[in-house]
Amino acid sequence: MRRRARPIEPFLWLLFSAGGVLAALFLPVVVLLFGVVYPLGGIGPPTYPGLHALAAHALTRVVIFIVCVLSLIHWAHRFRFTVLHGLQIGRLGRLVSVFCYGGALVGSLAALVVLVRI
Amino acid sequence: MTATRARAYRQAVPRLWWLRRRSYLLFMLRELSCVFVAWAVLFLLLLLKAVGNGHVDYQRFLDWAAKPWVIAVNVLALAFLVFHSVTWFNLAPKAMVVRVPKQMLALAPKAIVRRLPEGRVPGWLIVAQNYVAWVFVAAIVAGLVMRSGS
Amino acid sequence: MADTITLLVTRYRPDTEAEPTVAEYEVPLRKDWAVLDGLNHVKDQLDGTLSYRWSCRMGICGSCGMTVNGEPRLSCATFLTEFAPGPVRVEPLANFPIVRDLVVDIDDFLRKLPTVKPWIVRHVDWVEDGEYLQTPDEQSAYQQYSMCINCMLCYSACPVYGVDPDFLGPAAIALAQRYNLDSRDHGAADRLDVLVHPEGVWGCTFVGECTRACPKGVDPAGAIQRYKLTAAMRSVRALLLPWGAR
The missing domain is CATH 1.10.287 (Helix Hairpins)
Incomplete structure (x- = not known):
């Protein structure tokens, strides 16, 4: 058990933790409004011009980008260990890491494209 | 001594070990909340993509989000997201x-x-x-x- | 209250059996009897071949850990009346190889423990200056972790250790913290490499079962998360200030 320490783990954990905080603070209200309240028709959804103006604001886009990237890293890190331990496939560790962190990277790039094009 | 050790019985961890105990199951559900974190990000990006494309696409997104299966997924996602928030906030002082x-x-x-x-x-x-x-x-x-x- | 209770005890005789079996014993159910007293009754009166570890029978030696009705417990501190009318399942600690009956092979833990140097490391040591003084506040910073009796219930409760036996594990990390947080100790840097290894603190997913299983109120799960934060901040500092050697 004396392989050299992988210096990347502490940074992954910090990003995972930061993502955990942002996901806990921001995501429930987003899903509550656009996924549950508006579709169920209790309150009417925001009109297009208003929402567009809000989404196009530079500050909104920066905040959403940070929330998206860190939340995706949070997913990647947690999902990696859940799969490794839950399915007991430690020998596939590298493959699982590539899938998880690779997925987070692809998702982050998609977020960048979407936010730039608003 | 070596002979005894060679015959020691290895207790295998059951494949579905996280179903064996309530606390393990709650732990597993807590960890699986991350799947719904990813879903929430995807859902948010789909909304923003629609907003970026114009009001026709925005209306199309609203119609899609009102489909029963999408609402069902989002209700489930909301439950898991709240579970994530509560467990995360409560465990923070440990670290x-x-x-x-x-x-x-x-x-x-x-x-x-x-x-x-x-x-x-x-x-x-x-x-x-x-x-x-x-x-x-x-x-x-x-x-x-x-x-x-x- | 019935005057007897049934124990379902795991037996494993490696010379004659390929895998463990369960034996049934009827023992007196007394208010002041722990599971260990039941086992002693079996060994003295019913079957002298039953093997298990015990010593102090007062929750301090840490040798009588077993799985009682599915939970890792000290058999000397777990009373039979808790399970009346029974039966009570008594199994060896999970996650460890069974040597015989209720005796498990603890070599893995004994190999890992010294790698975190669980003793006070001094880089300057002047014995003639007398004792190393410590204020009550400094003592309370680590006192909780010093209660560990190496009973290994936390290893038995930890699914990460079960799935990945290379994981350093709860007690070893909590004991590393016990000395890291001691004002008299200079060894934190020496312990760093083992702790920040991928099989060290980073393997832990904060299940929290180790803390629930601990019979002495130690919080290994908290110790591990705290150390993750310490190690991570250290890595950030090393990245931003590469010349500031540790």
Whole structure:
């Protein structure tokens, strides 16, 4: 058990933790409004011009980008260990890491494209 | 000695070990909340993509989000996201030990200092701060979104 | 209250059996009897071949850990009346190889423990200056972790250790913290390499079962998360200030 320490783990954990905080603070209200309240028709959804103006604001886009990237890293890190331990496939560790962190990277790039094009 | 050791019986971990105990299952559900974190990000990006494409696409997104299966997924996602928030906020003081600076301890009234175990901010206060921050962020986001539409 | 209770005890005789079996014993159910007293009754009166570890029978030696009705417990501190009318399942600690009956092979833990140097490391040591003094505040910083009795219930409760036996594990990390947080100790840097290894603190997913299983009120799960934060901040500092050697 004396392989050299992988210096990347502490940074992954910090990003995972930061993502955990942002996901806990921001995501429930987003899903509550656009996924549950508006579709169920209790309150009417925001009109297009208003929402567009809000989404196009530079500050909104920066905040959403940070929330998206860190939340995706949070997913990647947690999902990696859940799969490794839950399915007991430690020998596939590298493959699982590539899938998880690779997925987070692809998702982050998609977020960048979407936010730039608003 | 070696002969005995060679015959030691290895207790295998059951494949579905996380179904064996309530606490393991709750742990597994907590960890699986990350799947719904990813879903929430995807859902948010789909919304923003539609907003970027114009009002026709925005209406199409609203119609899609109103499909029963999408609502069902989002209700489930909301439950898991709230579970994530609650577990995350409650466990935060385990990792964070916040010490009150010595100078502040000297200034604070004795009655308060006596209540701080080893000059630390008590765990419940950190948890309470998390919930205050949660309500604050949710109110701001909901306020901005609702105000933008009227 | 019935005057007897049934124990379902795991037996494993490596010379004659390929895998463990379960034996049933009827023992007196007395208010002041722990599971260990039941086992002693079996060994003295019913079957002298039953093997298990015990020593102090007062929750301090840490040798009588077993799985009682599915939970890792000290058999000397777990009373039979808790399970009346029974039966009570008594199994060896999970996650460890079974040597015989209720005796498990603890070599893995004994190999890992010294790698975190669970003793006070001094880089300057002047014995003639007398004792190393410590204030009550400094003592309370680590006192909780010093309660560990190496009973290994936390390893038995930890699914990460079960799935990945290379994981350093709860007690070893909590004991590393016990010395890291001691004002008299200079060894934190020496312990760093083992702790920040991928099989060290980073393998832990904060299940929290170790803390629930601990019979002495130690919080290994908290110790591990705290150390993750310490190690991570250290890595950030090393990245931002590469010349500031540790």
